[in-house]
Amino acid sequence: xxxxxxxxxxxxxxxxxxxxxxxxxxxxxxxxxxxxxxxxxxxxxxxxxxxxxxxxxxxxxxxxxxxxxxxxxxxxxxxxxxxxxxxxxxxxxxxxxxxxxxxxxxxxxxxxxxxxxxxxxxxxxxxxxxxxxxxxxxxxxxxxxxxxxxxxxxxxxxxxxxxxxxxxxxxxxxxxxxxxxxxxxxxxxxxxxxxxxxxxxxxxxxxxxxxxxxxxxxxxxxxxxxxxxxxxxxxxxxxxxx
Amino acid sequence: xxxxxxxxxxxxxxxxxxxxxxxxxxxxxxxxxxxxxxxxxxxxxxxxxxxxxxxxxxxxxxxxxxxxxxxxxxxxxxxxxxxxxxxxxxxxxxxxxxxxxxxxxxxxxxxxxxxxxxxxxxxxxxxxxxxxxxxxxxxxxxxxxxxxxxxxxxxxxxxxxxxxxxxxxxxxxxxxxxxxxxxxxxxxxxxxxxxxxxxxxxxxxxxxxxxxxxxxxxxxxxxxxxxxxxxxxxxxxxxxxxxxxxxxxxxxxxxxxxxxxxxxxxxxxxxxxxxxxxxxxxxxxxxxxxxxxxxxxxxxxxxxxxxxxxxxxxxxxxxxxxxxxxxxxxxxxxxxxxxxxxxxxxxxxxxxxxxxxxxxxxxxxxxxxxxxxxxxxxxxxxxxxxxxxxxxxxxxxxxxxxxxxxxxxxxxxxxxxxxxxxxxxxxxxxxxxxxxxxxxxxxxxxxxxxxxxxxxxxxxxxxxxxxxxxxxxxxxxxxxxxxxxxxxxxxxxxxxxxxxxxxxxxxxxxxxxxxxxxxxxxxxxxxxxxxxxxxxxxxxxxxxxxxxxxxxxxxxxxxxxxxxxxxxxxxxxxxxxxxxxxxxxxxxxxxxxxxxxxxxxxxxxxxxxxxxxxxxxxxx
Numbered sequence: 059x060x061x062x063x064x065x066x067x068x069x070x071x072x073x074x075x076x077x078x079x080x081x082x083x084x085x086x087x088x089x090x091x092x093x094x095x096x097x098x099x100x101x102x103x104x105x106x107x108x109x110x111x112x113x114x115x116x117x118x119x120x121x122x123x124x125x126x127x128x129x130x131x132x133x134x135x136x137x138x139x140x141x142x143x144x145x146x147x148x149x150x151x152x153x154x155x156x157x158x159x160x161x162x163x164x165x166x167x168x169x170x171x172x173x174x175x176x177x178x179x180x181x182x183x184x185x186x187x188x189x190x191x192x193x194x195x196x197x198x199x200x201x202x203x204x205x206x207x208x209x210x211x212x213x214x215x216x217x218x219x220x221x222x223x224x225x226x227x228x229x230x231x232x233x234x235x236x237x238x239x240x241x242x243x244x245x246x247x248x249x250x251x252x253x254x255x256x257x258x259x260x261x262x263x264x265x266x267x268x269x270x271x272x273x274x275x276x277x278x279x280x281x282x283x284x285x286x287x288x289x290x291x292x293x294x295x296x297x298x299x300x
Numbered sequence: 301x302x303x304x305x306x307x308x309x310x311x312x313x314x315x316x317x318x319x320x321x322x323x324x325x326x327x328x329x330x331x332x333x334x335x336x337x338x339x340x341x342x343x344x345x346x347x348x349x350x351x352x353x354x355x356x357x358x359x360x361x362x363x364x365x366x367x368x369x370x371x372x373x374x375x376x377x378x379x380x381x382x383x384x385x386x387x388x389x390x391x392x393x394x395x396x397x398x399x400x401x402x403x404x405x406x407x408x409x410x411x412x413x414x415x416x417x418x419x420x421x422x423x424x425x426x427x428x429x430x431x432x433x434x435x436x437x438x439x440x441x442x443x444x445x446x447x448x449x450x451x452x453x454x455x456x457x458x459x460x461x462x463x464x465x466x467x468x469x470x471x472x473x474x475x476x477x478x479x480x481x482x483x484x485x486x487x488x489x490x491x492x493x494x495x496x497x498x499x500x501x502x503x504x505x506x507x508x509x510x511x512x513x514x515x516x517x518x519x520x521x522x523x524x525x526x527x528x529x530x531x532x533x534x535x536x537x538x539x540x541x542x543x544x545x546x547x548x549x550x551x552x553x554x555x556x557x558x559x560x561x562x563x564x565x566x567x568x569x570x571x572x573x574x575x576x577x578x579x580x581x582x583x584x585x586x587x588x589x590x591x592x593x594x595x596x597x598x599x600x601x602x603x604x605x606x607x608x609x610x611x612x613x614x615x616x617x618x619x620x621x622x623x624x625x626x627x628x629x630x631x632x633x634x635x636x637x638x639x640x641x642x643x644x645x646x647x648x649x650x651x652x653x654x655x656x657x658x659x660x661x662x663x664x665x666x667x668x669x670x671x672x673x674x675x676x677x678x679x680x681x682x683x684x685x686x687x688x689x690x691x692x693x694x695x696x697x698x699x700x701x702x703x704x705x706x707x708x709x710x711x712x713x714x715x716x717x718x719x720x721x722x723x724x725x726x727x728x729x730x731x732x733x734x735x736x737x738x739x740x741x742x743x744x745x746x747x748x749x750x751x752x753x754x755x756x757x758x759x760x761x762x763x764x765x766x767x768x769x770x771x772x773x774x775x776x777x778x779x780x781x782x783x784x785x786x787x788x789x790x791x792x793x794x795x796x797x798x799x800x801x802x803x804x805x806x807x808x809x810x811x812x813x814x815x816x817x818x819x820x821x822x823x824x825x826x827x828x829x830x831x832x833x834x835x836x837x838x839x840x841x842x843x844x845x846x847x848x849x850x851x852x853x854x855x856x857x858x859x860x861x862x863x864x865x866x867x868x869x870x871x872x873x874x875x876x877x878x879x880x881x882x883x884x885x886x887x888x889x890x891x892x893x894x895x896x897x898x899x900x901x902x903x904x905x906x907x908x909x910x911x912x913x914x915x916x917x918x919x920x
Binding site: 101113117118120211230236239244 | 450523553563577579582862
């Protein structure tokens with residue numbers, strides 16, 4: 059009890075004050091305002107789920123915009139989607155699905171105190187996310203080469219595409235590509251944030267910070283990563299396939 | 301602590317006599333406030349409490365503090381600053397309208413001034429107002445928690461809010477925004493570039509709101525003290541819970557809308573601007589999908605405050621606890637389905653207009669439930685007419701008018717006539733100012749002794765309540781008349797309606813009276829900090845944890861020991877014996893003296909009760 063450390067200045071305080079800060083051994087990760095580790099873990103997880111709900115709604119606005127414009131210009135959207143490279147999109151889908159597996163396996167590693175599994179799966183997740191971004195980079199630059207820019211810069215003139223032919227003659231052709239760039243761009247931004255977060259996790263996992271007693275950040279970043287993956291699962295068919 | 305217990309201060313309603321409460325002897329020995337969270341930071345090791353610190357150290361500790369009470373105070377100061385700024389802009393608007401022709405500014409300046417008034421008041425003042433200030437300070441204490449679930453996130457939310465506010469103010473550097481606070485496209489896609497900074501400001505401030513919402517939901521779910529079940533939770537927390545649901549579900553949509561608007565301005569992506577193939581009505585749908593629920597972000601915490609005030613100052617258990625709690629959640633959920641009633645004249649289909657109009661009427665049901673429950677709580681209670689209660693009663697009058705006129709503008713045919721007139725302006729000011737702001741003022745007076753440790757001046761408080769009530773009604777009631785006579789909103793001048801000039805002047809004079817009343821509130825607060833008497837732990841005889849289980853001001857860690865909750869938040873008759881005529885009331889309105897469900901504490905002041913609970917249920 060704290061009475062052994064009581065000072066003359068604050069005797070009344072220690073008599074029934076904050077001795078609960080000293081009375082227990084708390085695990086180092088347990089914040090003083092939580093009673094148990096379980097409470098802390100549950101709170102962090104609920105907070106993350108709520109954050110993910112806001113992410114879904116953020117993308118929800120863009121999906122609604124997509125739906126509305128698709129309903130207005132169905133033939134444009136059906137035609138314009140053929141301009142996107144299905145092979146690259148499908149590869150990216152597989153890459154992200156695999157990264158979802160590795161991040162889940164990393165959490166398993168933390169739960170079973172297997173530091174090797176934890177660390178190397180986190181590294182694998184960052185690498186796979188990097189592969190996704192590289193493929194995305196090639197897709198974007200190819201479009202830019204053809205003059206397919208978002209918004210006002212949209213000017214599809216090159217030896218393969220022509221502003222007077224096919225879907226590019228459609229007065230609203232730019233809108234499809236604007237929505238494509240905005241949605242995949244904001245998704246790509248989320249992938250980048252995930253890469254940074256998982257890199258930090260891997261760095262800390264290397265130092266043995268995460269054990270089965272406490273791996274809340276791994277769990278929460280894992281949840282985030284699954285949402286990034288799920289959003290792509292919806293983006294891929296909507297943009298590339300239908 | 302085996303010392304003789306002092307005679308409990310009588311909790312019988314005392315009219316304007318704070319002197320007896322202010323007596324330090326009102327505290328049982330060992331329960332005087334000692335460690336002041338305004339001076340000691342919760343991060344301090346408690347052995348350092350009371351040690352001298354330099355001024356710079358204090359400032360740094362405040363800026364980096366993760367204590368919910370300190371963050372709440374910082375929010376309160378920031379919010380009050382923006383309320384003052386928005387208020388000055390409002391007075392400029394009213395002054396311009398006092399006379400026909402250009403009075404003090406030209407039409408372009410007028411557009412910028414009323415836009416800034418709207419943006420500052422909506423996004424920087426009223427959305428964060430009650431939750432971020434009073435909610436932050438009081439809610440964790442009412443839950444018996446030491447802090448919110450994510451204290452660092454709480455501080456991050458404050459700085460995001462400041463950054464958003466900074467961006468919004470920065471828009472003045474690029475010419476100011478003249479779109480109105482709704483930023484409707486296509487005009488907002490064509491007017492000056494200040495829209496970009498303003499849009500980013502709203503986007504960033506929205507994140508602050510989301511983080512507060514997440515924090516509160518998790519805190520309410522996971523941090524309640526032992527024994528504090530959902531149906532023992534104070535109604536203020538229920539109000540904040542419903543608010544947080546709306547904040548989490550609606551704010552991301554305004555985020556993406558503002559982001560798309562900024563992209564529209566910078567890249568011309570063509571989603572909202574018809575010239576580029578976009579759809580301006582889509583913008584309106586997105587905007588109101590957030591901004592209508594945002595109205596409930598503003599009013600639901602006010603409902604929570606009023607529930608606390610009405611029951612405490614009627615000395616009677618709240619009538620229909622479950623109905624009040626769940627009607628907040630019902631309003632939160634129904635609020636998502638009514639956004640189309642802002643767009644009856646925007647070319648949406650008749651069918652959707654009819655559906656939106658019908659759901660709008662439905663909102664009147666849970667709102668009416670609340671009003672009737674509050675009145676039933678006061679019925680046969682011992683109503684104690686101190687400042688917070690005066691504000692609560694003002695709220696009942698003003699919100700009822702605001703709500704009923706809301707039903708009027710929600711009716712399709714009537715709205716065609718009233719759309720975009722002063723009738724709508726008066727309606728939403730009755731709800732926002734007469735509802736939220738009045739409730740916030742009442743809540744501030746109510747909890748002021750708790751979080752500052754000082755009693756405010758009762759006479760000044762009553763005077764401010766009267767001035768605000770009179771000034772508010774003078775300003776806005778006449779606007780219902782002007783609106784129904786065709787005075788359009790957002791117009792700098794009214795040359796075709798010269799006979800409205802005296803009505804405008806009446807409204808302008810009212811706004812000055814209102815401003816005076818609000819200045820008096822500010823002065824009262826500052827006065828109390830320097831000259832106010834020290835507040836006892838429970839000056840109002842409340843029965844929720846912030847009154848019964850901690851001192852005024854609370855310890856930096858809120859409680860000396862985690863409370864164990866054994867009764868509901870309004871079971872005055874189980875907490876205090878002989879606390880006044882209404883103390884035995886159980887909300888049935890018949891004053892009958894029924895046996896209490898738990899043993900009545902017959903000895904000791906509220907703080908003594910705290911100790912008995914502590915000793916009886918010491919946590920291992």
